[in-house]
Amino acid sequence: MREERHRDxxxxxxxxxxxxxCGGDQMxxxxxxxxxxxxxxxxxxxxxxxxxxxxxxAELDAxxxxxxxxxxxxxxxxxxxxxxxxxLVAMGTCAAYxxxxxxxxxxxxxxxxxxxxxxxxxxxxxxxxxxxxxVLGSLVHGDLPVVEDKSVCFECKLQENxxxxxxxxxxxxxxxxxxxxSALCVNYRLTCRGCRGPLVDANGExxxxxxxxxxxxxxxxxxxxxxxxxGWLKLS
Amino acid sequence: MSxxxxxxxxxxxxxxxxxxxxxxxxxxxxVSLQNRQGxxxxxxxxxxxxLEEVPSLVARVxxxxxxxxRLAAVVAIERGLGLRPSRQTRLxxxxxxxxxxxxxxxxxxxxxxxxxxxxxxxxxSMAERFPEHGERGINLHCLGNQMEEGIAGRVPHPPxxxxxxxxxxxxxxxxxxxxxxxxxxxxxxxxxxxxFSRLDYGPVPGVDAEFWAVKPKGRSYGYLGFDFSESSxxxxxxxxxxxxxxxGRQVQVGPLARLNxxxxxxxxxxxxxxxxxxxxxxxxxxxxxxxAESIELVFSMERSLWxxxxxxxxxxxxxxxxxxxxxxxxxxxxIEAPQGTLVHDYEFDEAGLVSKVRIIPPVVYNxxxxxxxxxxxxxxxxxxxxxxxxxxxxxIIRAYDPCFYCGSV
Numbered sequence: 001m002r003e004e005r006h007r008d009x010x011x012x013x014x015x016x017x018x019x020x021x022c023g024g025d026q027m028x029x030x031x032x033x034x035x036x037x038x039x040x041x042x043x044x045x046x047x048x049x050x051x052x053x054x055x056x057x058a059e060l061d062a063x064x065x066x067x068x069x070x071x072x073x074x075x076x077x078x079x080x081x082x083x084x085x086x087x088l089v090a091m092g093t094c095a096a097y098x099x100x101x102x103x104x105x106x107x108x109x110x111x112x113x114x115x116x117x118x119x120x121x122x123x124x125x126x127x128x129x130x131x132x133x134x135v136l137g138s139l140v141h142g143d144l145p146v147v148e149d150k151s152v153c154f155e156c157k158l159q160e161n162x163x164x165x166x167x168x169x170x171x172x173x174x175x176x177x178x179x180x181x182s183a184l185c186v187n188y189r190l191t192c193r194g195c196r197g198p199l200v201d202a203n204g205e206x207x208x209x210x211x212x213x214x215x216x217x218x219x220x221x222x223x224x225x226x227x228x229x230x231g232w233l234k235l236s
Numbered sequence: 237m238s239x240x241x242x243x244x245x246x247x248x249x250x251x252x253x254x255x256x257x258x259x260x261x262x263x264x265x266x267v268s269l270q271n272r273q274g275x276x277x278x279x280x281x282x283x284x285x286x287l288e289e290v291p292s293l294v295a296r297v298x299x300x301x302x303x304x305x306r307l308a309a310v311v312a313i314e315r316g317l318g319l320r321p322s323r324q325t326r327l328x329x330x331x332x333x334x335x336x337x338x339x340x341x342x343x344x345x346x347x348x349x350x351x352x353x354x355x356x357x358x359x360x361s362m363a364e365r366f367p368e369h370g371e372r373g374i375n376l377h378c379l380g381n382q383m384e385e386g387i388a389g390r391v392p393h394p395p396x397x398x399x400x401x402x403x404x405x406x407x408x409x410x411x412x413x414x415x416x417x418x419x420x421x422x423x424x425x426x427x428x429x430x431x432f433s434r435l436d437y438g439p440v441p442g443v444d445a446e447f448w449a450v451k452p453k454g455r456s457y458g459y460l461g462f463d464f465s466e467s468s469x470x471x472x473x474x475x476x477x478x479x480x481x482x483x484g485r486q487v488q489v490g491p492l493a494r495l496n497x498x499x500x501x502x503x504x505x506x507x508x509x510x511x512x513x514x515x516x517x518x519x520x521x522x523x524x525x526x527x528a529e530s531i532e533l534v535f536s537m538e539r540s541l542w543x544x545x546x547x548x549x550x551x552x553x554x555x556x557x558x559x560x561x562x563x564x565x566x567x568x569x570x571i572e573a574p575q576g577t578l579v580h581d582y583e584f585d586e587a588g589l590v591s592k593v594r595i596i597p598p599v600v601y602n603x604x605x606x607x608x609x610x611x612x613x614x615x616x617x618x619x620x621x622x623x624x625x626x627x628x629x630x631x632i633i634r635a636y637d638p639c640f641y642c643g644s645v
Contacts, residue, residue, distance in 0.1 A: 018251075018252075020273060020275075020644070021641070022297060022298050022299040022302070022641050023250060023251060023298070023641045024296075024298075024300075024392040024393060025299070026299070027300060027391075027392055028391075028392070030343075030377075031381055031391060036374070037363070037370075037374070040360070048358070048360070050250075051248070051347050051348075051358060051359045052247070052248070052358030052359065052360060053248065053357065053358045054247045067274075068274075069274075070274030070276070071274045073274075074274055099296075100278075100293060100296040101276040101277060101281065102276065102277030102278065102279075102280035102281035103280070109274070125393060126390075126392055126393055184389065184390060184395060185292075185395050187389075187404075188395035188396060188403045189403040189404065189557075190292070190395050190398070190403065193292060195393075
């Protein structure tokens with residue numbers, strides 16, 4: 001990455017924060033490893049919950065926020081972060097759709113967009129490193145990437161996998177799930193369970209019907225769609 | 237004079253933990269160590285799901301040790317159903333495991349712990365001022381990730397293993413690449429012990445603890461077994477995993493506990509290094525955890541080289557994963573996660589649906605001991621300033637590498 005600066009000569013400041021989550025998306029960013037240091041040439045990492053002392057910068061060009069909102073503290077923190085950041089990115093499926101969490105006696109685990117404006121949604125459980133790089137690369141230019149609108153099926157075909165849904169009648173959510181993972185789970189002979197959330201314009205009810213036609217009970221199909229993205233069927 | 241210390245975030249630990257210490261007098265000190273991560277409710281989430289869904293879901297408990305959670309669930313299911321994975325599968329699983337351990341330990345050592353001792357700021361500024369340490373930490377972390385990703389498929393939340401097997405074996409070229417990386421960075425692991433042996437951790441309060449770990453199979457040091465070992469010399473079957481808590485005893489799990497119990501089983505280079513280290517066992521000094529982790533890094537790398545050679549010698553075969561036939565069973569396993577004993581306990585019905593779940597991560601086992609250690613440190617250092625005491629208490633907690641993500645399962 002070339003060294004890039006703001007027009008006024010200062011580095012772009014980013015903050016990386018975690019709400020209720022497993023820390024895996026903050027880890028995925030750190031896992032960029034050697035590129036991680038290169039990032040330092042274009043960015044000033046002003047806060048990073050996972051690896052740094054606690055910091056709450058007064059002003060940020062961008063905040064990358066991982067995790068869902070499950071309690072008051074998450075909500076207050078998110079509101080504070082939003083006030084300080086020009087751009088807020090929902091990093092990972094928990095932040096984007098609520099993620100793998102059970103309903104609680106208290107408020108439901110909720111995605112960030114239910115509380116604040118989210119400028120870009122980067123799904124994934126965990127987020128893909130190449131997509132993180134794309135977001136950071138765009139931020140350098142004061143921009144955001146184009147939203148991914150290819151399904152996991154699209155990428156799965158490019159991998160020349162046998163179709164689990166068609167050939168094995170397996171419960172696979174590839175047709176309605178946002179791609180970007182190169183169909184990793186199918187490459188490893190599992191099926192897609194929708195960890196990257198709903199594809200733009202996907203029809204969830206129709207997916208449930210399709211699975212039913214393959215012999216899957218409707219209830220199981222519905223629950224499966226909602227495992228990583230609460231309210232999936234309402235979203236689509 | 238009474239005083240209260242509040243640490244709202246124990247920074248540079250995994251996840252969000254907080255600490256309150258009420259000091260009324262030298263004798264009356266109350267410690268409350270809290271997990272501030274929001275709870276995700278995995279037990280509720282898993283009930284009613286099919287056993288084949290379980291490994292991928294529980295991997296999501298932790299972004300640091302997702303492989304350990306996945307493996308624990310898979311091993312539990314296999315033991316419950318009487319499935320026996322092939323030798324190739326077991327070798328591959330262990331190799332990926334060492335990858336995770338190398339990544340986890342090096343992250344704890346270099347990213348979470350070391351910066352404090354080299355000037356107090358976080359990893360990013362440390363790496364700028366001490367590039368040698370920054371690069372070594374990154375190199376080791378990268379190596380661990382490369383191994384886990386290369387063998388199990390992804391970091392974190394890998395798609396392997398699965399009950400009964402491993403869905404895809406790596407190419408021999410992949411193994412040769414890993415072999416080369418391991419050899420290249422073995423020196424980095426050895427230097428790690430040197431670095432952490434030379435740090436000044438300050439006065440260390442002594443608290444008695446029993447050590448507890450999964451008793452490794454066979455005669456080698458390792459992370460899988462069928463019983464627990466305790467420093468009293470007793471062997472305890474897995475289904476009594478709650479006994480220690482019921483008895484209200486303080487136990488320590490994790491790298492230092494494992495080394496205390498099984499140092500005689502280390503590989504040659506790790507053993508040599510251990511002998512040269514300034515580390516007299518048994519030790520419950522929390523900071524000795526850093527030395528134990530450094531020694532385990534070397535062990536894991538040596539063991540991985542052996543695993544790769546064994547795999548290459550046998551030849552890599554494409555194996556079919558056996559079909560899983562559910563039965564109404566209890567499925568229980570304990571493994572050693574990088575930070576210590578991890579228990580996964582399930583009950584399945586005859587259709588293979590989960591009816592009961594218990595997951596106990598290392599942070600839960602260590603909790604009473606960590607609190608006691610903090611209390612003792614506060615007692616000894618009570619004359620110091622709030623700032624100094626806060627910093628010291630954080631160092632003590634950090635040394636145990638508590639994972640508040642795992643704790644908010």
